[in-house]
Amino acid sequence: MSRPDPRTAQRPPDSLFTLVTDQWTQPYWDAAAQGKLVAAKCENCVTFRMPPTPFCPQCRSQQIDWIELPGTATLYSHTVVERAILLELADCIPYVPAVVEPDGAPGIRIITNIVESSIEDIVSGAKLSVLFDPVEGGAIPRFRIVKDAK
């Protein structure tokens, strides 16, 4: 059902992004800056949660284990942005916001972008691999399609 579309998914502009953290989210971004993808796991009931909010929704514990993930993921859903709704986006079309399910952390999703991939290869269920885009103050985990893994 998808038409051939050899365009490459662009990156949204860094100008849209200001890294703001609190004590709960800081470890996620610290890890990203070091090229690691991590997720918050409740120390008490071992439930993963993202974003890393102050309480575990299952047991209200505040104790978190930060687990390093393998960096692979499965594409859950995505949208191909074809029109710049803000001026800053004009040079970034098309870019692809996505929701992915990372391996090693059942039950959570990460909002991210698919980059360095042909639009025609971006289909639900595709296997993904993390990469880290440096930005001021850290790095953003994004994903690319792993072509041979399908």
Add this chain to the structure above:
Amino acid sequence: MSTDFTIKDRTAIVGLGATPYYKRGASLPQTLEEMVGKAIISAAADAGIDVPDIDGFAYFAGGFDTGALQETLGIRDVSFSATLTGSGGGSAGALGLAAAAIVSGQAKTVVVVGGVQQATLRYGAMPSTYDATPESVFYQSAGLAGPGQMFALLARRHMDLYGTTRDHFAEVAMAIRANAVGHPDARMQKPMTREDYFAAPMISEPHCLFDFCLETDGAVAVIVTAAERARDLSARPVFIHSCEHGASVDWGRSIYWMGMPDESFASSGHATIARRLYAKSDFGPGDIDVAQIYDHFSSQVIMQLEDYGFCAKGEGGPFVASGAIRYDGGSLPINTDGGQLSGGYIWGMSHVREAVDQLRGTAHNQVAGARTCLVTGGPSNLPVSGLILRSEP
């Protein structure tokens, strides 16, 4: 007086007022507060109530400054002023605030008002204007700058799971456009064909231009009072039968985190609202004569039709394709004023307005014999809301 803890049929909408629906920015040099004031004055006149006698305000989506409205409109004494939290999800639920105020004796004459002016702030890019927070950086870093992009992620999941197609989205857009054509208050007056739909520019795939609601300015107000008093007033009362807001933890911050369980990801988040709304009413989905379904995006209309039980989960596409939502011959005519896709976007309040017109029997596209109308508040972060109005208790 009944001792049941219920608002059922104990209050009524007795006045309706609105500004024109302006193209984005065309309402200037009026201010938003001025349009809100005009809608309130118009609703009071419709009810035959003196503006200074209003004693309650109920809002949603941040609301307005009650003190400022009170001063400029000369409203003597206010005993109730409340805003439903969240955004457009509260438009139907704000009527429940008004009903609760009246049933509990906190106020006698409550105005519910909503309005928008997008001259400077385009709602389609609103999430990009929110200050960065530790949680917002996750979606902001992905370039999710508008709700049309966020809901596109839900739309794709619905397509993947259930085989929903862009033709189904097109049918929603075309059915609602057909209601706008010829409607005196609706902005879009040109019929939409399937070819028109598929020729429209893609915005955030799978959402094209015609899957998005309009960008308009305007305000709508309604006056709510006790049912027994309503019968003595000039306008035909429309009774607030059932009204619910909130919803399940599964939906949570929904489009701002995308953490919903798979069973509810491709939905409108309204399933628990619908269950409570029907449970506290005399009606089920089969008893609804006409519905005003919050249509910020065509795909979300399909998911609400499922969540409100008009068809089974996943059957929303074939349901609309059957012609069911058409004013002309459908079993459940929806958005009979052209909705927010083709009539005017007033953050959900245009749906309340059209529901009142239908149940008074004065709508431009009148559904013959309509006695019940469902109104929904925008699928978004919680709370979301739903409302059943009826013409006779």
